Amino acid sequence: xxxxxxxxxxxxxxxxxxxxxxxxxxxxxxxxxxxxxxxxxxxxxxxxxxxxxxxxxxxxxxxxxxxxxxxxxxxxxxxxxxxxxxxxxxxxxxxxxxxxxxxxxxxxxxxxxxxxxxxxxxxxxxxxxx
Numbered sequence: 001x002x003x004x005x006x007x008x009x010x011x012x013x014x015x016x017x018x019x020x021x022x023x024x025x026x027x028x029x030x031x032x033x034x035x036x037x038x039x040x041x042x043x044x045x046x047x048x049x050x051x052x053x054x055x056x057x058x059x060x061x062x063x064x065x066x067x068x069x070x071x072x073x074x075x076x077x078x079x080x081x082x083x084x085x086x087x088x089x090x091x092x093x094x095x096x097x098x099x100x101x102x103x104x105x106x107x108x109x110x111x112x113x114x115x116x117x118x119x120x121x122x123x124x125x126x127x128x129x130x
Contacts (some may be wrong), residue, residue, distance in 0.1 A: 001029060001115055003090070004054050006063035007043045011049065012098035013062060016111070019104050025112040034059065051089065060087045062111075064095035071075045075126075083085040084123040091128050106130035 017033050020026040036043060041050065042044050047065065049055040051074060055115060059073075068075035073090060097103040110129040114121050123128060 001118070002032045002034050002057070002059040003036050004039070004059050004061045006035075006061065007041075009062070009064050009092065009095045009098075010094070011066075014094050015098055016062075016104055016108055019108040020112065023105075023108060023112075025108065025115075025121060029112060029115045031111075031115065034060070045073040046113055047074040048081075048084070050071045050074075050080065055086060057076045058087070060090055062090045062092070064092045078125045082123065082125045086089075086123055086125070088114070088121050088124040088127045089117075091126055093128050093130065103130060 013033055017026065017031070020031055025031065026096050036045070039053070041053075048071075050061060063074065067073050069078075070076065078086075078089060092107060094099065094103070098107065107130040114127055114129070
């Protein structure tokens, strides 16, 4: 499963991916983290464009973003566009805490669980880790 990492948490995502690899989840679940630069996305891309792009490519998004500032926000687009077959947006509860080994381990395990039971999580809109 390809997961687009929000631009504001690339460093934390790399640490999370290292934990997924060390625990064997990355290989078992074919997890691949993709970054904005990989897709030619601008840092200032709007949340609605990003969500629609990831959905059209069968990708999930990993973010720390919880705002609902306007109609282009991630929350607003999920509320408007989410269907029973939409892939969930994965939101890290505390991006800053990814540096903590125990928190990162819990986040990695929760992400692996979401992916392992992906069919059960379709249409959820947004899921939080850990």
